[in-house]
Amino acid sequence: MKKIYLLGMLAAFMLAGCSSAKTSESTAASETTTVESKVTEETTKAASSDSKTTFTVGFDQDFPPMGFVGYDGEFTGFDLDLAAEVARRLGKEIKYQPIAWDAKDMELSSGTIDCIWNGFSTQNREDKYTWTKPYMKNDQVFVVRSDSDINSFDDLAGKTVEVQIDSSAEAVLKENTKLSDTFGKLQTVADFNTGFMDLEMGGVDALAMNSVVANYQITKRDAEDFKVLDTPLSSEEYAVGFKLGNEALRDEVQKALDEMKDDGTLKTISEKWFGKDVTILE
Missing domain, CATH: 3.40.190.10 (Periplasmic binding protein-like II)
Known part of the structure; x- marks a missing residue:
């Protein structure tokens, strides 16, 4: 009878141990999931924040004087100067992203760039992008x-x-x-x-x-x-091209360009590169 009692007690202890182990594993898994969730959430917030504080311009780096690599090895050009001033007025950090011209649509649709700004003609592309008003002929x-x-x-x-x-x-x-x-x-x-x-x-x-x-x-x-x-x-006419439907960012950029037209900044940048005001923004 004592043997049966002892065996019963041993079985009970073993079951209690298994239950405790499973509870610990479950708790650890839950904590791991919580940590991973927080990391993912923080990463997502960081990416979202970055996208709101930067303005990434896609351009052909072999397209002087609109956008190219200067003698000092830095990106420069008429369009890049315009973009940098727009970014400053929007409170965003300017990022120049050189692209292969035949890959520009892929870069735009994937979100690698926010816009195409590099002597970008609207001709035969009127319905393929969301455009600012033309700023140059x-x-x-x-x-x-x-x-x-x-x-x-x-x-x-x-x-x-x-x-x-x-x-x-x-x-x-x-x-x-x-x-x-x-x-x-x-x-x-x-x-x-x-x-x-x-x-x-x-x-x-x-x-x-x-x-x-x-x-x-x-x-x-x-x-x-x-x-x-x-x-x-x-x-043809040049304008800034955004992903089709992105009116929100287009409107922000257009507002900044209009302000630059009104206060003479557009004219000043044009004179720097062309010796005269070649802009047509109305």
Whole structure:
């Protein structure tokens, strides 16, 4: 009888021990879950806070004078100066994010950047982005070497024409097949710096690009080596592009730009880069 009693007591102690262990494990698991939850919450808050205090601008770093790498190795340019002043007025930290131009939509949709601000033409893109009001006008033009016999569109027949991939000039030429079909070849290049080198070395006969960048590139090189055809390929306007539907941030930026127009800051920055006020913001 004593044996049975002792065995019963032993079994009871063992069950009590298992129950205690399970309770401890459950408590530990609960505490771990609570800690992980707090960490996740804090991380989320930090990310949210960061997104509210920064203004990340996507741009092509090989697109002077709008956005490029200066002699000191720092990002600079007309559009980047405008963006920095807007960020200051919004109480945000400016972040310059260089991007591959043909990946700009992916960068914008993924949230890597807040906007595209780099000589960004609204032409043929009107319904793809949420835009600010245009702040600058521009033409698409052809640049050739000064010793070239190309003086008009007709002279481009049979010639090799180069254009930056996914640029406004490429879009115009794809649409204007009456002209582009006369070319011997229409090829793309990653950036206009490379395009100018190709033109200098005789690898291509003409470069289709926007006039603002063309004139800047020519003045920074030997101006006598290049000429711009008199007739523009097309005309366009520059604006800041946001993800479609992001009116809230667009409105904040537009308000800052309007203030810069009214107090003369827009004019001052334009004169710094172009020697005159080329802005058209109304």
